[in-house]
Amino acid sequence: MPRDPVCGVNLTEKTAKYKITHDGETYYFCSVKCKKKFKRNRDKFTK
Numbered sequence: 001m002p003r004d005p006v007c008g009v010n011l012t013e014k015t016a017k018y019k020i021t022h023d024g025e026t027y028y029f030c031s032v033k034c035k036k037k038f039k040r041n042r043d044k045f046t047k
């Protein structure tokens with residue numbers, strides 16, 4: 001099950017509407033807000 005790396009929420013395929021592929025890995029987000037936050041601070045969330 002994917003997890004939102006920004007807010008730490010566990011997602012399902014239905015709630016993981018937002019995703020980014022970064023360094024060959026796909027990250028899922030609960031909202032566009034979390035997606036934007038991730039984009040601004042990738043290094044913090046990809047470790």
Ligand SMILES: [Zn+2]
Pocket residue numbers: 004006007008009029030031034
């Ligand atoms: Zn989130």
